Amino acid sequence: MIVVKGRIAIRQGSTVLFSDYENGGPMWADTGPRAARVAVCFPEPYLHPPAVMVGISMWDIDGQTNQRADIRAEEVTETGFDLVFRTWGDTRVARIRADWTALGAVRDDDDWDVR
Secondary structure, three states: OOOOOOEEEEEEEEEEEEEOOOOOOHHHHOOOOEEEEEEEEOOOOOOOOOEEEEEEEEEEEOOOOOOOOEEEEEOOOOOEEEEEEEEOOOOOEEEEEEEEEEEEEEOOOOOOOOO
16 A cells, blocks of 8 residues: 555656657667667656556557557656567567656645654
């Protein structure tokens, strides 16, 4: 159980993880396991690591190959997280944009601690 002190903050963002079609990058030109990782920083820290939800909001993918995708938030801390997209096999991905939402407690001006 987590006891929440402070106020709750909901933060959202959108991030283009890569655009490999333009430059023949690995998501477009290579095969096998591949990953793209982008660090996302929150404008102010949460009191505890927040709940983070991610989803693909735009994908540009080759329709002639299998469409394999795994997207998730990893290494979630009070100050940010890594947005990670993975694919494998013969999948060819030109571009990915992901949207994210973080929900958690943040410091409130009325919070104080007398020690």
